[in-house]
Amino acid sequence: DSGVTQTPKHLITATGQRVTLRCSPRSGDLSVYWYQQSLDQGLQFLIQYYNGEERAKGNILERFSAQQFPDLHSELNLSSLELGDSALYFCASSIQTGGGYTFGSGTRLTVV
Amino acid sequence: AQKVTQAQTEISVVEKEDVTLDCVYETRDTTYYLFWYKQPPSGELVFLIRRNSFDEQNEISGRYSWNFQKSTSSFNFTITASQVVDSAVYFCALSETYGGYQKVTFGTGTKLQVIP
Numbered sequence: 001d002s003g004v005t006q007t008p009k010h011l012i013t014a015t016g017q018r019v020t021l022r023c024s025p026r027s028g029d030l031s032v033y034w035y036q037q038s039l040d041q042g043l044q045f046l047i048q049y050y051n052g053e054e055r056a057k058g059n060i061l062e063r064f065s066a067q068q069f070p071d072l073h074s075e076l077n078l079s080s081l082e083l084g085d086s087a088l089y090f091c092a093s094s095i096q097t098g099g100g101y102t103f104g105s106g107t108r109l110t111v112v
Numbered sequence: 113a114q115k116v117t118q119a120q121t122e123i124s125v126v127e128k129e130d131v132t133l134d135c136v137y138e139t140r141d142t143t144y145y146l147f148w149y150k151q152p153p154s155g156e157l158v159f160l161i162r163r164n165s166f167d168e169q170n171e172i173s174g175r176y177s178w179n180f181q182k183s184t185s186s187f188n189f190t191i192t193a194s195q196v197v198d199s200a201v202y203f204c205a206l207s208e209t210y211g212g213y214q215k216v217t218f219g220t221g222t223k224l225q226v227i228p
Contacts, residue, residue, distance in 0.1 A: 002159075033216075042220040043203065056215065088155055100147045100207055101216060103157040 003027065006091050006104035014112055018079040021107045025072055025093030031055070032074040033094070033101060034066055038087040049074055081111045114139045116206050118219035125194050126227050133189045133222045135204030141165075145207040146180065146187045151221070152200040160202075163187065194226045 003026035013019055025032050034046040036059075045058030049068035060066075063081075068074040078085060088108050092101035115138040125131045137146065148160040161171065163180050171178045175192045191198050204219040 043218045045216075090157060092157075100145060100159065100162050100205070102159065103149075105156045108155070 002102050002104065004029075004091060004093050004102050004104035006089075006107050008107060009105065010108050010110075012110045012112060013081060015081055015083060017081050017111075018077065019081065019109065021076040021078070021089055021091075021109075023074045023076070023091030023093075023104060025074070025091075026102050029093035029095055029102070030072065031094045032068055032072070033092045034060075034074070034076050035090040035092065036087050037090060037106075038084075041087075043090070046076070078109070083111050085109065086111045114141075114144075114206050114208055114215070114217045116204055116217050116219035118202075118204055118222050120222045121220070122223045122225070124225045124227060127196060128193050130190060130192050131194050131224065131226075133191075133202050133204075133224065135187045135189065135219060137185050137187065137204070137206045139185075139206060139208060141208050143209070147205040147207065147216075148178065148187075148189050149203045149205065149218075150200045151203065152197075157203070160189075191224075194224075196226050196228050199224060199226045 005024040007022045030051045033048045035043045037043050046060040047066050048056040052068050063079050066076045088106045090106045091104045094101050117136045144165045146163045150158045150160055168180050177190045179188045201221045201223045203221045205216050207216045
C-alpha cells in the first residue's frame with residue numbers, strides 16, 4: 001500500500017456520461033497530481049494541486065476538471081466522455097520539495 | 113525545458129541475461145531529482161529509486177543497479193540475471209522544483225519482456 005488511495009479501481013461508463021475519480025493523498029503530502037495513461041501511451045500530466053490551489057496544468061481537456069478539498073483529497077471530473085477517454089488515470093502525491101511522487105494504484109476507466 | 117528520453121521502446125531478453133535500460137535527460141537546473149518507476153502488467157506504478165543531482169554514486173539494490181553520469185546526462189538502470197517477474201514497463205523521470213512545487217517529467221517508458 002503506497003498510502004495514496006484512488007477510488008474506484010475500475011469504472012465502465014457510456015459515451016456522453018460524466019464520472020468523478022477520487023484520490024486521497026499520502027498523509028502529510030500537500031500536492032496532488034493527476035496523470036492519464038492511455039493504451040500504449042506514456043504518462044500524460046493533467047493537473048496539479050497544492051494545498052487546495054491549482055498549481056500547474058498539463059494536457060487537460062476542457063471537458064475535464066479537478067479540485068482539491070480542504071482535507072486535501074482531490075477529485076477529477078470527466079464529462080461528455082468519449083471512447084478515447086478510456087485510460088488508466090493515476091493520482092500521485094508528494095511533499096512540497098523534491099522527493100518524487102507516490103502513485104496510487106490508478107482508476108481504469110472504460111468508455112463504451 | 114526539461115526532457116527525458118528513453119530511446120528503447122521495447123527490449124526482450126532471455127531469463128538470466130543482464131539488461132540495461134537507458135535514460136537521458138535534459139535540464140538547465142543544477143538541482144534536480146531522477147527516478148525510476150516500474151509498471152508491471154497489473155498496472156500500478158512502483159517507485160524504484162530516487163537520485164538527487166549532487167549524488168553521483170552508483171547504487172546497487174539486489175539485482176538492480178543504477179549508473180548516474182552527469183557528464184552525459186544519463187541515468188541508466190541495469191537488471192542483473194533478469195527474471196520473468198522483471199517483465200514490465202519501466203519509466204525514468206526527472207523532477208525539478210519551481211516556486212516551491214515540483215514539476216516531474218516522465219520518459220515514454222521501456223517495455224521489458226523477460227522470456228523464460
